[in-house]
Structures are given as structure tokens and as C-alpha cells.
Amino acid sequence: MQNxxxxxxxxxxxxxxxxxxxxxxxxxxGHKVIIGSRTAERAQEAADAMxxxxxxxxxxxxANPDAAAQADIIVLAVPYAAQQxxxxxxxxxxxxxxxxxxxxxxxxxxxxxxxxxxxxxxVEAVQKMLGEGVRVVSAFQNISAHHLTKLDEEIExxxxxxxxxxxxxxxxxxxxxxxxxxxxxxxxxCNSVVAEGLTSVLIALNRxxxxxxxxxxxxxx
Amino acid sequence: MQNxxxxxxxxxxxxxxxxxxxxxxxxxxGHKVIIGSRTAERAQEAADAMxxxxxxxxxxxxANPDAAAQADIIVLAVPYAAQQxxxxxxxxxxxxxxxxxxxxxxxxxxxxxxxxxxxxxxVEAVQKMLGEGVRVVSAFQNISAHHLTKLDEEIExxxxxxxxxxxxxxxxxxxxxxxxxxxxxxxxxCNSVVAEGLTSVLIALNRxxxxxxxxxxxxxx
Numbered sequence: 001m002q003n004x005x006x007x008x009x010x011x012x013x014x015x016x017x018x019x020x021x022x023x024x025x026x027x028x029x030g031h032k033v034i035i036g037s038r039t040a041e042r043a044q045e046a047a048d049a050m051x052x053x054x055x056x057x058x059x060x061x062x063a064n065p066d067a068a069a070q071a072d073i074i075v076l077a078v079p080y081a082a083q084q085x086x087x088x089x090x091x092x093x094x095x096x097x098x099x100x101x102x103x104x105x106x107x108x109x110x111x112x113x114x115x116x117x118x119x120x121x122x123v124e125a126v127q128k129m130l131g132e133g134v135r136v137v138s139a140f141q142n143i144s145a146h147h148l149t150k151l152d153e154e155i156e157x158x159x160x161x162x163x164x165x166x167x168x169x170x171x172x173x174x175x176x177x178x179x180x181x182x183x184x185x186x187x188x189x190c191n192s193v194v195a196e197g198l199t200s201v202l203i204a205l206n207r208x209x210x211x212x213x214x215x216x217x218x219x220x221x
Numbered sequence: 222m223q224n225x226x227x228x229x230x231x232x233x234x235x236x237x238x239x240x241x242x243x244x245x246x247x248x249x250x251g252h253k254v255i256i257g258s259r260t261a262e263r264a265q266e267a268a269d270a271m272x273x274x275x276x277x278x279x280x281x282x283x284a285n286p287d288a289a290a291q292a293d294i295i296v297l298a299v300p301y302a303a304q305q306x307x308x309x310x311x312x313x314x315x316x317x318x319x320x321x322x323x324x325x326x327x328x329x330x331x332x333x334x335x336x337x338x339x340x341x342x343x344v345e346a347v348q349k350m351l352g353e354g355v356r357v358v359s360a361f362q363n364i365s366a367h368h369l370t371k372l373d374e375e376i377e378x379x380x381x382x383x384x385x386x387x388x389x390x391x392x393x394x395x396x397x398x399x400x401x402x403x404x405x406x407x408x409x410x411c412n413s414v415v416a417e418g419l420t421s422v423l424i425a426l427n428r429x430x431x432x433x434x435x436x437x438x439x440x441x442x
Binding site for chain 2: 112113114115116120156157160184185186187188190191193194197198200201204205208209211212213214215216217218219220221
């Protein structure tokens with residue numbers, strides 16, 4: 001089993017804000033991070049920018065399938081519309097690995113309304129596509145990208161981590177804790193409905209109460 | 222429009238723990254509270270016990286339809302299996318009023334798994350049954366009954382309030398604040414998916430981390 005403290009992490013969609021923020025924080029903590037994108041060129045540009053921010057990091061870029069093939073842990077941080085096609089593109093490289101799905105099934109323009117896919121959460125469809133040979137874990141949907149990129153900032157939002165493989169969930173909890181996040185093993189993958197829907201609730205709260213980035217804390221634990 | 226500060230509140234299922242806890246707190250704050258149950262006798266017993274706890278309250282009991290008819294605001298706090306039949310029993314008494322639905326669609330025995338009804342939240346089915354003439358509001362799903370009954374205890378869990386009628390949601394936010402709860406207008410009724418599912422997530426956290434009553438706080442607001 002991989003020790004997550006030494007794992008190589010590929011962030012598919014690492015050119016985007018959320019994936020980029022997570023990649024930056026893991027690279028900052030010494031992980032080997034591979035930015036994945038549809039083209040290797042865009043991925044390398046994002047990696048170069050990240051290394052500049054870090055003052056000499058070792059982040060590299062690759063096309064999504066190559067990034068997934070070279071990593072121990074793969075993070076899926078693409079827009080909802082690209083979720084399933086990206087998973088198909090990299091499926092061959094995922095066997096036996098952990099896939100962390102960050103996808104929030106927002107349906108523009110009404111992003112402050114919870115509009116989950118038929119049958120529940122978006123991540124369950126991914127687990128079904130991939131079968132039991134891939135350990136799919138849902139996490140990080142509620143963390144503001146804005147806060148992630150400020151490396152010294154304490155992030156006032158907990159991470160709900162859901163997976164049918166509870167040990168995989170615990171590994172992702174540890175990966176979240178490494179980058180300064182409070183995280184919880186929140187049960188089976190079907191419980192991801194709450195994390196996926198919560199993003200729309202937080203957007204609704206941001207608009208209603210005119211704040212930039214509401215979040216949640218778990219209490220009593 | 223009713224001033225919620227003076228409203229008479231009927232709590233259907235007020236003989237249960239969650240409804241009883243809410244009823245006790247509102248009665249303690251001076252509201253006229255009517256406990257509703259399937260039989261007037263059981264309701265009156267619960268009301269008498271509540272008055273004894275309060276040291277002379279004015280809580281009364283009635284069969285559910287009578288309780289609903291006499292109240293300005295009706296709280297639905299029955300088990301999920303009785304949700305729709307109870308609504309049918311009292312529907313005639315709800316026109317123009319606020320119905321606060323506290324129902325959590327737990328599916329025993331796996332109550333730590335989110336298992337929402339087809340089509341989304343349980344409360345949306347109630348709004349559809351009743352039509353637009355009743356202002357249905359979802360709230361209080363995540364508040365531990367155990368904490369509610371300890372009148373002096375600060376409850377470390379926020380209330381997510383969802384309704385298609387945003388002004389009705391604001392009234393329920395105020396009713397929650399009256400009894401010492403932090404509460405938020407969390408958007409349209411479909412967003413109740415999160416509050417309803419969150420109860421199973423909190424049960425999962427209670428089991429996993431061996432705590433009696435986890436909750437959530439909204440941050441950054």
C-alpha cells in the first residue's frame with residue numbers, strides 16, 4: 001500500500017482554480033505533483049506558474065492520461081460537464097489506485113440551487129463506470145479555491161470525505177490534514193450527496209448574506 | 222401577516238423527542254404551544270408533562286387536525302413513514318399558513334447512509350401535495366433532541382432553513398433564533414436535500430468518532 005505521505009499526486013484539471021489550489025498546497029508540502037490537462041502544453045504552463053509561486057518547486061505537467069499513469073493518487077477536479085469524459089480518458093491508468101473526485105454537479109445558471117443528478121451524487125456514477133477495482137473517494141467540494149491559494153491562510157471549512165472503501169477515505173483525510181484542512185471520514189460514497197449539494201447551499205448563503213466564502217465546521221467531534 | 226413573536230405553534234408529533242424538544246423551547250419563550258398527536262389523549266399527556274417541566278406552562282394537547290386548525294404555524298415532526306399521511310390528515314387546516322417540516326428521510330436500519338427519496342428531498346413531495354397555498358419550510362433536521370430538552374444548554378449546531386417563499390424562511394429563522402439557535406436562510410426548498418441528508422452524515426460521524434452528538438456550524442457569515 002502507498003504511504004500517502006510520499007505519494008505522487010496527479011491533479012486532473014489542475015489548470016483550474018480548485019485543482020490548482022489543491023496542487024499548490026500538496027506541492028508546498030513536498031509531494032511530487034503532476035498537473036493534468038487536456039493538452040500537455042497547458043498543463044506544463046500551469047506547472048511552471050506554480051513552481052514560480054513556490055520559488056522552485058518540482059511540479060510537472062502532462063496530458064491527463066499520462067498524469068494519471070505516473071501517479072499513485074489521482075484527483076479529478078474538472079468541471080461537472082467534463083467529469084465522465086475525463087474519467088473515460090484515464091480509466092486504464094486507475095486500476096488499484098485512489099481517485100479523489102472533487103466534482104460539484106452545479107447546473108448553471110442556477111448554481112445556488114441544489115440540482116443533483118438522477119440517482120443521487122455525481123461521484124457514484126463515476127464509481128459505477130470504473131467498477132470496484134478503483135477506490136473512488138469524494139472530497140474537497142466545499143473548499144473555496146480562493147483560500148487554497150493563500151498558503152498561509154487557515155481555511156475555515158471542514159472537508160467531508162466519503163468512500164465505500166473506508167481505508168481509502170482515511171488516507172484522503174490524512175492528505176487533507178497535511179495541507180492544513182480539518183477533514184472527516186463521513187461514511188459511504190452515497191453520503192457525498194451532502195458534500196456535493198452543500199456547495200450550492202454555501203453559494204446561496206454567500207449571496208443572501210453578502211459574504212465572499214461561507215463554509216462549514218463539524219462540531220461536537 | 223402573523224408576527225412570529227406572538228404566533229401559536231402546533232407541533233405535530235410533539236409527543237416525540239425532536240418535536241417535544243422544540244415545543245418545550247418555544248413554550249419556555251412564551252409561545253402558545255399545542256402538542257399534536259394521533260389521539261388527543263396522548264397529546265394531552267405530553268402537554269401535561271411539559272407543563273410540569275416548565276413549572277406551570279400553558280401547553281395544551283389535541284389531535285393533529287385540531288392542533289393544526291388552532292395554530293398559526295404548524296411544525297411537522299413525525300417519523301418519515303408517517304410524514305405524508307399526517308400531512309393529508311391536516312391539509313385542510315394549513316391554507317395560508319407556514320408548515321415547518323422537520324422530517325428526516327431515514328431508512329432503517331442503515332440510518333448512517335444518505336438514502337433520499339426519488340426526486341430529491343422529502344419536503345418537496347409535501348409542498349407538491351399541498352400546492353402553493355401553503356408555505357412549506359424545511360428546518361431543524363440536524364438539531365439533536367437531546368440538546369433541545371436541556372433548556373440552558375447552548376446548542377452547537379446551526380439550522381439550515383429552506384423554502385421557496387423566502388419571507389417564510391426568514392420567519393422560521395427568527396423562530397429558531399428565539400430558542401437560542403443560530404439559523405440561516407439557505408435558499409429554495411430543493412436545497413433541503415442537504416439538511417435532510419446531513420443527518421445521516423452526522424450519525425455516521427457520531428459512530429466513526431464515538432461522540433454523542435456532532436453538528437455543523439456555518440463559517441464565514
